Amino acid sequence: MRAMVLSKVGEPLTLQSLPDPLPGNDEVLLRVEACGVCRTDLHVVDGELPNIVTPLIPGHECVGIVEVLGPGVSGLKPGQRVGVPWLGGTCHHCEYCRGGRENLCDTPEFTGYTRPGGYASHIVARADYCVPLHHDADPVAIAPLLCAGLIGWRCLAKTGQAKRIGLYGFGAAAHIVTQIACRQQRDVYAFTRAGDITAQTFARSLGAVWAGSSDEMPPVPLDAAILFAPIGDLVPLALRAVKKGGRVVCGGIHMSDIPSFPYRWLWEEREVVSVANLTRADAHDFFAAKECKDIRTATRIYPLEQANQALGDLRAGRLSGAAVLKP
Ligand SMILES: [Zn+2]
Ligand SMILES: [Zn+2]
DSSP states (O other), X not given: XXXXXXXXXXSOOEEEEOOOOOOOTTEEEEEEEEEEEOHHHHHXXXXXXXXXXXXXXXXXXXXEEEEEEOTTOOSOOTTOEEEEOSEEEXXXXXXXXXXXXXXXXXXXXXXXXXXXXXXXXXXXXXXGGOEEOOXXXXXXHHGGGGTHHHHHHHHHHHTTTXXXXXXXXXXXXXXXXXXXXXXXXXXXXXXESTTOHHHHHHHHHTTOSEEEETTSOOSSOEEEEEEOSOOTTHHHHHHHHEEEEXXXXXXXXXXXXXXXXXXXXXXXXXXXXXOOSOOHHHHHHHXXXXXXXXXXXXXXXXEGGGHHHHHHHHHTTOOSSXXXXXX
16 A cells, blocks of 8 residues: 655655555455545644654544455445544543543544554554445545544534634634534634634635634624634633633644633633544534534645645645545
C-alpha cells in the first residue's frame, strides 16, 4: 500500500510503499476512498500530543470500502462503505467504558495516533468502531463529518438548550455545526481571526446571524460558546461574551495556555468545560439525526501525496471548510 508517513515529529510526511496490512481478529482491511485532514493531525505531526510513536500514519476522518474481514468479524461485509473515526478502540471494562463514557476510556486506541491512520491507500480498523455509511454517500463530502462533524455535534450537545451560540475559529467543525445549529433554530455568532473577511463571509453564507473578529464582543450576550481554535487566549474572551450562567465549551484536543483572568469573568455561574474524543453513540446519533442529513461540507481535494500541502494550508488558515486527501 501507499501511505504518507510521519517518520520523525516535526518533519514533513513522506510517501512510502509499505506491505499491505492484514486484518487481525475483529479487524477489517479497507481500501481508503478519502481521508479528511483535521487540526488534530497538526498536533500529531508537531508532537503536541504525548507519547507519539513513529513511524506513524496520521488521519482519522477516513472513508473506505471493506475489502477483507479478519477472523471473528460478523457485523460488516466486503464491499460495504464505512467510516473510520478518531476513536479506534476501547477496553470495554474500565469505569468509563462501563459507565457509557467510552470517550474517556483509560486505555483507548486512536486512529492516526496510536493506530495507523487514513493517509494511505489502505487501513486496518477494528470492525466494531467503524461507522456504517450509506453506499451512495460521497466519500469526499462525508469524510469531514467523521471528526469535525462528530466532535462538533458533541460540543453542540454540551451547550444544552443555548439559543445564541458563539463559535470561535471558523474551520471545518464550525462550518458543519453552523448548519446543524441553524436547523435547530439557534442563532450562530461566528468569531474568526482578526480581519478574516473570507471566513466571516463564509460563516454568514451558512446562516450565521453575525460574524466578526474573535477579539470583538458580540452585539448581544451569548448563551454559550464553543472554541474550535486551539488558542487559550480565547477562553477569557469567550467567558466575557457569554451571559450569566453561560457555558464555554473547549472542543480541541490541544490548546495553548489559558492566560489568567479576573475571577469575576467566571463568576455568576459561568462554566468552562472541555470535550474529549467521541463515543460510538455520538456517531450513531449524528448520522441518525434529521438535522444532520444532507449537511453540505465545503472541501478542497488534495492527492494523497500532497498531504503536507494540505496540512500547511490548514495551519495557515487558507482553507474555507475542510481539506480531504484522495489516494
Ligand atoms: Zn475503557
Ligand atoms: Zn479530528
